[in-house]
Amino acid sequence: MRHSSCCFAKPRTLLAVCLATSTVMIVSAHASAPSSMGTLSGKVVDPDGKPVAGARIWVDTHDRKKDSIKKLVEARTDAEGRFRLGPIEPVYRLHLASPPRIETDGFVGPRITSGTLTIFPDRDLDLGTIQVDRGRIFTGQVLDVDGKPRPGAEVTVGSMCHSQGHASGGSLASARLTTDAEGRFHTPPLPVGHLILGVGFPDRQSTNRSGRGIPPGGAEDLGTIRLEPDVPVVIVAKDEDGRPISGVEISHPLATTDAEGKATLRGFGANFQFQLQARKAGYTFIKWGVRKTEQGIYWHEVGRKGPESGPFNELLVILKRAGWIEGQAVDADTGEPVRLERVVVCNFERKPSGEVVLRGCRSDFEQTEPGRFRASFPGPNEYHLTFSAAGYHDAEAYTPRVTELTTIGGIVARMKKKTEGSAPQVAKQTITGMVTRNGKSVRSGWAALWALRRSANAPNSPVMRQRTAVSEPVVYASSPIRDGSFQLDVPFQSEAWYVVAEEPGYPLTQVGPIPVALNQKKLLDITCTEGARISGRVTGVPPGWEGHLWIVAFSKTAVREETRAARDGTFSLPPLPPGEYGLKVGHDAYDDAEVYPGSLVRDHPESFKETADPWKRAKRVRIEAGRDVTGVEVEMPQ
Template sequence: MRQAIWCLAATLAMTAGAWAGESGSYSGRVIHPDGSPVPNASVLLPEFGDVPSRGETKTDADGRFKLTVIEPPDRPLHRVGPALRIELPKIGATYVDPRRLTLFPGTNRDLGEIVLDPGRRYTGRVVDSVGHPIEGAVIECVTYRYVMGHTVETIGRESKVTTDAEGLFVTPVMPLGAPVFAARKQGYLTKYHDERVVNAADADGRLPDLILLASKPIDGRIVDAEGRSIAGAKINASGTETTSDAEGRFVLHGFKDEDDMRLQVDVDGFTFINWGVKRNDQGFEHYEVAAASGIDDRDAETYRKQMEKITVKSPALEVVLQRAAHITGTAIDAETGEPVEISRIVLCTFTRKADGEAVLNGCRLSRFEQPKPGEFSVEYGYPTAYHLAVSAPGYADGEAFTPPVTKLQPIDSIVVKMTRKLPAGEVQNGRRISGVVTDDGAPLAVGRVGLWKPRKNGNAVNAYITRGRTTAGDGYVEQSAVIENGRYSLTVPYQDEAWYLIVETPERVAALEGPIAVAKDERKEVNLETKIGEVVRGRVEGETPDVPLYAVLFSDIGLQYVSRVRPDGSFEFASVYPGEYGLKVGSDALRDSEVPADWRGSDRPLEERLAIFARRNEPWKRALRVTIEKGKPADGLTVGFEQ
């Protein structure tokens, strides 16, 4: 599994800048399932990407809290960001999804009652292949929630416990969700209990034994192009971290020969290594992950041949680091030509569609030097063409494309033109949508307008997940503007025929308009009128699992609503924007059977793996279709639970 990261391609318009932003707040009440208050629970908006935690508070004796958050002007909290984490040790943890956390400067957003379900402790034993207990094994404990088919985010904090002389361990209280335990001990292969094993534990939380098999360590060495040892290299092998010694040597434990390992090596002054590595009877084979990202995976034979071209075989795992090559250039004000001091640079590889549109991938926040304001030098480690997204306080992101190179060499004279952001209400040249938002004929007093993009439906392996069920995915906000005196103005980052505008107030989604076509340098006036959301009520019928359930409404264009199912099986959505929706019932503790599990298993033939990967996500396949019309509450819906 891998943890979710901020999708830079979708949020380049929201880059880090000065922290002199406006503040808003969230409030709510944390309760137990029986309705009693939960005092002294931690309420935290954790770090997200390169943005540190934005605040933490505690619930009072009645379970109530108010969390004031300062919003950076260049990183709005508008349906994107971290989930709000609510946690009380020895009880459990839960979260509020980012789509409910749009912040309104100077205004409080009431999140209502938040139920903190009690978690579970688990007990287990770690033994070797003949059943002897293993003392001192480290058990890493974490609960995940799935946001895509095989992409997760954590619920609550990660923790570690150690086995005693009998090989026994007791976990902390684990939040409800998808708990995973990893047992590690030097000299043994790492063993996992995933959520399918953990959630099948008996009533006392007793887990099957974790049986550790002896492992053959992997010895490696880090050297430069002249064969000289490199000490202090930071090495990450699929989550296992170590550092090279004075002779450049390192040892990795816990991997089988057939394991596909992601090896990353990071040393100042040298190229960053990102390899896929596998050990076999002849030694090792590796490939550059960046080179593999563009390979055609639709045909097994083509895929196999292309992978063979980029795979290097060697008797030993020796990583030869090249001196870092650099991309150098300047960032200048688009109007004055004066240098602009840079706050960060995101470096991406890219491919181009037939129409020339660039599709970014492999994005990462990059180290860079800035000897003078606006002059930059950024490292790159693989010969190809790159896209640079450059951020500076007070400016919209600037971008530039480098020419392709076939070897590591200096790429210089890159010029990034930065366009200054204008105060609210002023209109900037270039692509822009502006207008007035009215509510019952009067200018909307408090609200936010987002430039909105629905997600593109992909394969079933990477299906979007909400509360354990496949959906069409939540839309994302490319640009956000606070409504002032009823007006808004949004920069449009690129021309497209399918933009949407979403209007939110602290109480509801109030308008959704689109699709809207915006041509190059076009400026559009789009006035918006809010609509009242409708109440949706229903009941879950039939047999259900013994876990908290949630009703999920989703639309093709990215609107989603989530409501906790009450003990009597009923659920209610207070204000749903009119439209066509799919309705499902799920839980973070359960996995949707529409998502292929273990599809990358080494025992599967390549043809079978590629066929599974090509299978499309079909979120509507087992959804109840619901039409919400203006002025017509939807009542009496019935939906069954399906695994």
């Protein structure tokens, strides 16, 4: 069984957070989940504000055991357009496989940002009024090589949003169609976003009309799409000794190498550009940007600096053997195997005093039988390991320093059972305290441990409704608040932790930056602060976009919020904690010039060395507790 925390949260427990930074760092942290269930509720209305009855609302999640998408919960609206999703096991900031979806005849649902959805124990989170829209329909005709209509061609279509400048944040709606006898297709209505439309047929080049923004409503004819013969591309996978490797999974498109290490990719033209991913257990993961010109094939490693390799006549992929740390976990008293729940592998550095400071961490391990583990490591170095198992104190170990990717064996974790009065084996930092509001203990909510993300280059800068913004926080730990009290396990020492307290119906309260030293048990009582609203009007609304724009607000400490502007341009953000905020206007089809949208990124390679400044074109607004700010004008850039 393989465990990987770079994924989505299970519906029952928040196990991990995927971090979209230039260096992926994953730390799992979890307090025992509360047993009381929670719900999500809201109201669905049409563009005229009338309730929509019978609309289907559902949430998909990622089934890690089967590596598939499954339905977490669904509901339908009543005669007044109201719905309630649940009961659902509580989870802090539920990360979903896709945004919550709304399906109803004649309308399309907007994107519901899911990264901040929290299921509160024994409480309901009201999502407010959700307006569905009239989507845009696309039509077209597919012609074959001979110019005749091509029936039976597959058309994939969807509306896509971004989570970063050029990184997909998920499909808002998608469908697969087949052209009719005249080669024509007619898409379902698609919401505002970026168009994904591809046409495929055996032995033909894959053709797409993707990338353009989808404006609100109406219909658009894409004209004729002419198919052309494809040029097969052969990939050869070998190990470092030159031996072919079978069973290497290639994407995209999907293929698997045969006994000779070969796989043939179809759908390309004479010249092409795509991103190649190659993976097989026991080998390092390959992620290349590949292009072919008249001179030959070129490739470069995605996300790494360095020159492009090429030109080559064939696409040869050399897979290096992965680095593995192997060993076992046993009961310290009996020597019996102990089934592990988590193995965290961290880089570290030693201060002159000898104190160990953990840095980038990841949890990605295999356990074929209880106690026998195999964890990957990304590069030659020495590593710190933390082992966790139910009913046992955490244990730790250090690997020897290695100078190449190899297998480090013989690691033994001796786990001590938790008994009354027993002490932890590993240095452990905690933050505990009480949360009060207006002098009374907060009955139910969540406390969480945040860290701020590092800045990204311009094409990969975080966006909100396609406008550059401050990134969402890294959530390292979360704990239910029960009768005012909470305890957070702090994974490593740092000078810059932020602790937040959240409960439904109120803005979050944020405290920080907070230093936590090695093995420190820190006491922190939180007095919840009163929030304030920011309201005003959007100016410069383009014709046809009335009622389709969003106001986004963000702070330097990763507090983020958004709201939809009314048709007359007025808006009112939900209550925010005190502080300074940047405000911008955007929508899911907007192309922010600061992230070099579309083909501009290829024309400006220097953009990868730039950092987009989210405050550059933002309207700055400062709010104080309990004092709403009104009359704010925010301009929509053209």
